[in-house]
Amino acid sequence: MKKTQQSQSAQQFLKPNPQVVPPSPNASYINATQFVTYVAEPRFDPHDFVQGSTTIRDVLLYKEIFDFLDFNKNGVLQPMDLRRAFQDVGGYRPKKQLIYQMLSDFDNDESGIIEFREFIKMMTMRPCDLDSKDDIERVFSNIDQDLNGYLTIDDLKYLAEECQEELTDDQYNTIIKLCDPEGEGKIRYEAFLKFMKKSQY
Numbered sequence: 356m357k358k359t360q361q362s363q364s365a366q367q368f369l370k371p372n373p374q375v376v377p378p379s380p381n382a383s384y385i386n387a388t389q390f391v392t393y394v395a396e397p398r399f400d401p402h403d404f405v406q407g408s409t410t411i412r413d414v415l416l417y418k419e420i421f422d423f424l425d426f427n428k429n430g431v432l433q434p435m436d437l438r439r440a441f442q443d444v445g446g447y448r449p450k451k452q453l454i455y456q457m458l459s460d461f462d463n464d465e466s467g468i469i470e471f472r473e474f475i476k477m478m479t480m481r482p483c484d485l486d487s488k489d490d491i492e493r494v495f496s497n498i499d500q501d502l503n504g505y506l507t508i509d510d511l512k513y514l515a516e517e518c519q520e521e522l523t524d525d526q527y528n529t530i531i532k533l534c535d536p537e538g539e540g541k542i543r544y545e546a547f548l549k550f551m552k553k554s555q556y
Contacts, residue, residue, distance in 0.1 A: 438451075495544050498513070505543045511530060511531075530542075
């Protein structure tokens with residue numbers, strides 16, 4: 356019983372911006388400890404989320420996507436929602452580390468969930484906006500399977516396999532050429548860093 360009460364309290368806590376609705380004046384209670392708090396979902400107004408270059412039409416589109424990903428329909432995205440989205444939409448089974456990294460990147464108030472306002476920020480962010488030089492170096496090291504300081508087509512194929520992506524040899528060669536100004540057939544860290552930084556602008 357105690358565990359069920361805690362679960363119900365957690366669900367109420369996860370509702371964004373709750374409003375307390377007073378009970379009916381005709382309601383009767385045995386004592387104060389049995390007083391029930393009613394939580395009402397605030398009405399969604401897209402105007403509340405318009406900022407910068409984001410339009411009302413953008414907000415409505417993001418809300419539709421957000422509601423689709425919100426499998427529990429509790430108004431927030433939890434780790435399990437993100438995990439199911441990867442599996443059901445992309446057919447990809449992400450590791451827990453990736454899911455919690457996404458949460459930490461966009462969960463500004465450190466609540467352990469992604470609220471709609473945080474989701475909008477996630478949707479409007481440009482690629483690599485959050486990536487520091489250390490982050491990019493860590494990504495490079497993870498792809499560089501031989502730890503030889505450069506990436507080859509074999510490294511890219513390993514990455515594609517991990518991400519469950521199917522690329523042709525021509526696509527691999529195109530990636531190499533984009534990041535290989537010297538024409539060596541390999542991607543060195545400096546060229547990789549320059550390419551990733553260019554993606555931010």
